[in-house]
Amino acid sequence: PAGVPAHAGWEDAAVPPETLGDYLRDFDNLLLTHHLTGFPFGHFGDGCVHVRLDFPFHREDGTAAFRAFLTDAAALVARYGGSLSGEHGDGRARSELLPFMYTPAAISLFGKVKGILDPDNILNPGVLVDPEPLDANVRVAEAGPLRSKLGFGYEHDDGDFSQAVHRCTGVGQCRAAHNDNSTVMCPSYIATLEEKDSTRGRARALQEMINGSVTGGVKGGTPNWRAPEVHEALDLCLSCKGCASDCPTGIDMAAYKAEVLHQSYKGRLRPLSHYSLGWLPRWAGFAAYAPRFVNALVRLPGLRQVGLRLAGVDQRRNIPAFAPQTFFAWFATRDAAAPSSERRPPVLLWADSFTNNFTPEVGQAAVRVLESAGYEVRIPDQPVCCGLTWISTGQLDAARKILRSSVGVLGESVDEGIPIVGLEPSCTGVLRSDAVELLGRAAAGPVAAAMHTLAEFLAKTPGYIPPSLEGTTVIAQPHCHHHAVMGWSPDAALLEGAGANLQKLGGCCGLAGNFGVERGHYDISVAVAEQQLLPAVRAAEADAVVLADGYSCRTQLEDLSERKGIHLAQLLDRAMPPVRRQDANQE
Numbered sequence: 001p002a003g004v005p006a007h008a009g010w011e012d013a014a015v016p017p018e019t020l021g022d023y024l025r026d027f028d029n030l031l032l033t034h035h036l037t038g039f040p041f042g043h044f045g046d047g048c049v050h051v052r053l054d055f056p057f058h059r060e061d062g063t064a065a066f067r068a069f070l071t072d073a074a075a076l077v078a079r080y081g082g083s084l085s086g087e088h089g090d091g092r093a094r095s096e097l098l099p100f101m102y103t104p105a106a107i108s109l110f111g112k113v114k115g116i117l118d119p120d121n122i123l124n125p126g127v128l129v130d131p132e133p134l135d136a137n138v139r140v141a142e143a144g145p146l147r148s149k150l151g152f153g154y155e156h157d158d159g160d161f162s163q164a165v166h167r168c169t170g171v172g173q174c175r176a177a178h179n180d181n182s183t184v185m186c187p188s189y190i191a192t193l194e195e196k197d198s199t200r201g202r203a204r205a206l207q208e209m210i211n212g213s214v215t216g217g218v219k220g221g222t223p224n225w226r227a228p229e230v231h232e233a234l235d236l237c238l239s240c241k242g243c244a245s246d247c248p249t250g251i252d253m254a255a256y257k258a259e260v261l262h263q264s265y266k267g268r269l270r271p272l273s274h275y276s277l278g279w280l281p282r283w284a285g286f287a288a289y290a291p292r293f294v295n296a297l298v299r300l301p302g303l304r305q306v307g308l309r310l311a312g313v314d315q316r317r318n319i320p321a322f323a324p325q326t327f328f329a330w331f332a333t334r335d336a337a338a339p340s341s342e343r344r345p346p347v348l349l350w351a352d353s354f355t356n357n358f359t360p361e362v363g364q365a366a367v368r369v370l371e372s373a374g375y376e377v378r379i380p381d382q383p384v385c386c387g388l389t390w391i392s393t394g395q396l397d398a399a400r401k402i403l404r405s406s407v408g409v410l411g412e413s414v415d416e417g418i419p420i421v422g423l424e425p426s427c428t429g430v431l432r433s434d435a436v437e438l439l440g441r442a443a444a445g446p447v448a449a450a451m452h453t454l455a456e457f458l459a460k461t462p463g464y465i466p467p468s469l470e471g472t473t474v475i476a477q478p479h480c481h482h483h484a485v486m487g488w489s490p491d492a493a494l495l496e497g498a499g500a501n502l503q504k505l506g507g508c509c510g511l512a513g514n515f516g517v518e519r520g521h522y523d524i525s526v527a528v529a530e531q532q533l534l535p536a537v538r539a540a541e542a543d544a545v546v547l548a549d550g551y552s553c554r555t556q557l558e559d560l561s562e563r564k565g566i567h568l569a570q571l572l573d574r575a576m577p578p579v580r581r582q583d584a585n586q587e
Contacts, residue, residue, distance in 0.1 A: 166203075280514075307319075314521070361570065370457075428452075510526065
């Protein structure tokens with residue numbers, strides 16, 4: 001409530017439910033007495049209260065204030081016949097307070113049982129029996145704010161990278177051994193089951209970097225961004241952004257990783273993959289002049305292996321083929337052949353670099369779907385790139401320059417009140433979130449507000465009725481950025497409303513843009529795909545549709561299985577009655 005960082009410490013005390021109201025009133029008075037604020041949440045029906053408090057750890061007497069409050073809070077709970085730990089454990093945080101709940105005889109008995117079972121005191125020394133003081137090992141950020149010369153704005157953390165990474169309070173939800181169909185976080189941890197590969201482990205490494213306790217320490221007020229421990233912890237981060245929505249404290253490890261790479265390689269020679277994969281839209285633009293020649297060239301015996309090695313790409317990966325005709329070229333020819341004379345509400349269809357250069361058929365299907373829904377489809381005057389590949393490789397200065405141009409182009413339509421539909425979820429997500437962090441809300445906010453996924457836009461279309469998908473089994477792999485930034489519920493509602501038998505998968509496909517392509521990541525990429533995507537596809541009937549809006553998801557599917565994925569636009573396009581499809585083609 002006070003707008004300052006809040007902490008765990010008095011996390012889940014419980015009282016008999018019938019006394020909860022009186023307890024909460026006394027608890028509020030206790031907060032006032034100690035000059036603290038907090039917002040209770042949790043399981044009131046069971047008398048269990050979770051709360052985060054703004055303990056003043058920034059003050060010299062912060063730890064003493066922490067101890068004083070916990071001692072008084074324990075006495076209050078005991079007075080109501082409650083428990084210090086209604087849901088979780090006592091551990092180091094509350095073991096010293098157990099005498100408020102138990103008699104000396106009971107605590108002595110605890111010690112005797114411990115002594116019999118663990119005579120050498122190996123198991124959790126200092127916990128429950130002969131506890132260490134509750135404030136003996138309080139760990140707080142020793143460094144001050146970190147705001148200068150950052151790549152991202154961190155608008156939800158007052159521009160402070162330190163505050164952003166200290167969002168992690170160790171809840172550990174990222175350590176789930178598997179995902180259900182509603183979560184993504186944390187795919188690399190599920191693959192390795194190593195703490196350092198969890199969102200929490202990475203946050204700890206970044207916190208220690210800021211506090212100066214990793215290799216190199218803090219020099220001149222600047223943390224050691226190039227510390228080996230930090231890069232090791234971040235190496236297997238897929239930049240899936242799953243934590244941005246699934247972590248209860250709002251950690252965005254994809255952004256933090258990009259920041260670390262940005263700071264580490266600023267003005268230095270980068271890994272080869274940063275130039276090959278990080279600049280992919282630029283290379284695709286060059287290839288568009290002679291796509292057939294480029295496709296043939298990269299498949300020459302020997303040249304493919306040499307090219308992949310030089311590019312920092314795993315030899316087991318396939319090189320996607322460039323489309324013989326870009327979406328922009330197709331659209332220009334189509335407009336010239338059949339100009340529209342009917343007045344319809346306009347919509348700007350944004351075909352990103354991947355749709356334009358690799359899968360123009362997705363854009364073509366989207367045109368037909370939008371026209372059948374009653375819109376006049378327009379496209380930008382020039383190809384527009386979101387800069388995602390530059391962002392994921394930490395080239396944030398270049399990404400900012402690219403985005404500034406792209407927001408300028410798209411903003412012309414936004415100024416006219418024209419909505420935008422994006423086709424690639426990761427690129428759409430950049431314009432909805434990262435662009436604001438890189439350019440500021442004033443510059444990028446209007447475009448972010450006008451940007452829609454196809455399903456979001458169709459859901460807002462008055463009177464739109466999707467073509468029937470009755471009898472169609474759809475196995476859907478939502479793109480991680482789609483899940484994290486935009487949310488996939490409009491897609492689920494559209495598919496179920498059309499009568500599809502929907503099987504929605506959770507987790508990540510494992511390719512995650514450049515991650516699964518880079519040398520050294522292949523095995524983890526496959527292990528992530530084996531969490532949900534590949535087992536579901538192997539178990540599917542032959543006539544089931546695999547829906548994957550993400551270009552990387554479809555690429556992973558083709559690389560590792562015999563199945564092919566399709567975009568929502570293609571699914572709706574194929575399901576349209578012939579007369580509707582013909583009308584759209586004529587338009």
